[in-house]
Amino acid sequence: MGGLRSAEALRAGGFRGSITMLGAEPHLPYDRPPLTKQLLAGAWDEARIQLASAASLDERGIRLELGVPATSFDAATRTVVLEDGRSWHADAVVLATGAEPRWLPGTEGAAGVHVVRTIAQSIALRDALDALGGSGRVVVIGGGFIGSEVGSTAAAKGLAVTILEALEVPLGPVVGDLVGGWITELHRASGIEVRTGVSVAHVHARGPGALPAVQLASGERIEADVIVIGIGVQPATAWLADSGLSIDDGVVTDEALFAADSVAAVGDLARFRWHHAVGTDDVRIEHWEVTAQLASHAAASLLAGRRSASAVSLVPYFWSDQHGRKIQMLGRPAASDETLHVAGSVEEAKFVVVYHRGGRVTGVLGVASPRQVMLCRPHVESGAPIADAASLFA
Numbered sequence: 001m002g003g004l005r006s007a008e009a010l011r012a013g014g015f016r017g018s019i020t021m022l023g024a025e026p027h028l029p030y031d032r033p034p035l036t037k038q039l040l041a042g043a044w045d046e047a048r049i050q051l052a053s054a055a056s057l058d059e060r061g062i063r064l065e066l067g068v069p070a071t072s073f074d075a076a077t078r079t080v081v082l083e084d085g086r087s088w089h090a091d092a093v094v095l096a097t098g099a100e101p102r103w104l105p106g107t108e109g110a111a112g113v114h115v116v117r118t119i120a121q122s123i124a125l126r127d128a129l130d131a132l133g134g135s136g137r138v139v140v141i142g143g144g145f146i147g148s149e150v151g152s153t154a155a156a157k158g159l160a161v162t163i164l165e166a167l168e169v170p171l172g173p174v175v176g177d178l179v180g181g182w183i184t185e186l187h188r189a190s191g192i193e194v195r196t197g198v199s200v201a202h203v204h205a206r207g208p209g210a211l212p213a214v215q216l217a218s219g220e221r222i223e224a225d226v227i228v229i230g231i232g233v234q235p236a237t238a239w240l241a242d243s244g245l246s247i248d249d250g251v252v253t254d255e256a257l258f259a260a261d262s263v264a265a266v267g268d269l270a271r272f273r274w275h276h277a278v279g280t281d282d283v284r285i286e287h288w289e290v291t292a293q294l295a296s297h298a299a300a301s302l303l304a305g306r307r308s309a310s311a312v313s314l315v316p317y318f319w320s321d322q323h324g325r326k327i328q329m330l331g332r333p334a335a336s337d338e339t340l341h342v343a344g345s346v347e348e349a350k351f352v353v354v355y356h357r358g359g360r361v362t363g364v365l366g367v368a369s370p371r372q373v374m375l376c377r378p379h380v381e382s383g384a385p386i387a388d389a390a391s392l393f394a
């Protein structure tokens, strides 16, 4: 998505030279959020999540080289080498290889054990869930957004779902303990068993006549028809090891998204310098909307040149769909920020919480409350006094 949006923005910004997109997957660029939602549910097919047709890319002179991963890059000469030995030199390069899901030791490729990052993985999980015919047990390891969405979609298929989470409060570091606790209650109200503070010692693959199983550190063994691992991702930087770029949990960029002269990084891969209302941080943000914004900014930076490029300015936004409710968040509050509950309740499965630090607004999260969340946008953007945001709901 970051690669495609960068190419499109370069064209929209007037770039007339040749553009080639190199991609490891055989598919045209596609949208990932539906992989745990509509595509996994079976409500949408593959065609619906395609982000651009071959014809429309061709019309804009964006050439595709798909199905072969890049294996190395030299930032000084801007040369990319592919696995099949071909190499590409360019005047400018956008790095947008995203992130890869983490597996637990020994689980990669194990029968009955899944992760969801690609279209192929989503379809494999959908087929495994649908093969259960509406009755069966799914264990999800990890209660983050991916695990929560998979759990919600599997529960809607009538399956018995257990989410195993190492933290005492799922999502606590991202949304705070109050909201993390409330989202956990939404799962439980929808029939999902959520077990917190549990540590997984081992995952057993499906064997002949044996279901896959999770072995907890306590010794307890939990069998399931399907096991899904959702314990987070790591930026896809292995191919950049000898690139000469600074790699530190992502490709490190400056405030204009340059990782080196004429080399920009965007999306889940990029750790960029971000000036915001209450400070400056080097951040890597795994959100769809942020990726789109970084891509258009990177294109503008490359077109302007490093000396004239401006700092990226954005208000982070993400959404998640669980149990028929939309969860939306603006800003990037720290886990230690204070929370102010301004509207709704967990009983109604509809509420709004505003985050603040030193009396200034750092974020807002709403469940089934899109209008109220967007109302707070200027307050999050400017780091307004918390009293001003609270007065919107008085």
Ligand SMILES: Cc1cc2nc3c(=O)[nH]c(=O)nc-3n(C[C@H](O)[C@H](O)[C@H](O)COP(=O)(O)OP(=O)(O)OC[C@H]3O[C@@H](n4cnc5c(N)ncnc54)[C@H](O)[C@@H]3O)c2cc1C
Residues within 6 Å of the ligand: 001, 002, 003, 022, 023, 024, 025, 031, 032, 033, 034, 035, 036, 068, 069, 070, 071, 096, 097, 098, 099, 116, 117, 118, 146, 236, 239, 266, 267, 268, 269, 285, 286, 287, 288, 289, 291, 317, 318, 319, 320, 321
């Ligand atoms: C299942 C799922 C659900 C999500 N839901 C939401 C949501 O509800 N809301 C939200 O805000 N965000 C959501 N996201 C996050 C959002 O989709 C990502 O932030 C976004 O896809 C990042 O785009 P990207 O281009 O940086 O990376 P990606 O979309 O991961 O694209 C990177 C591409 O690079 C390719 N690649 C990797 N290594 C190489 C290599 N060496 N050579 C060539 N190609 C390579 C990959 O195959 C991939 O096609 C979700 C993500 C996932 C996986």
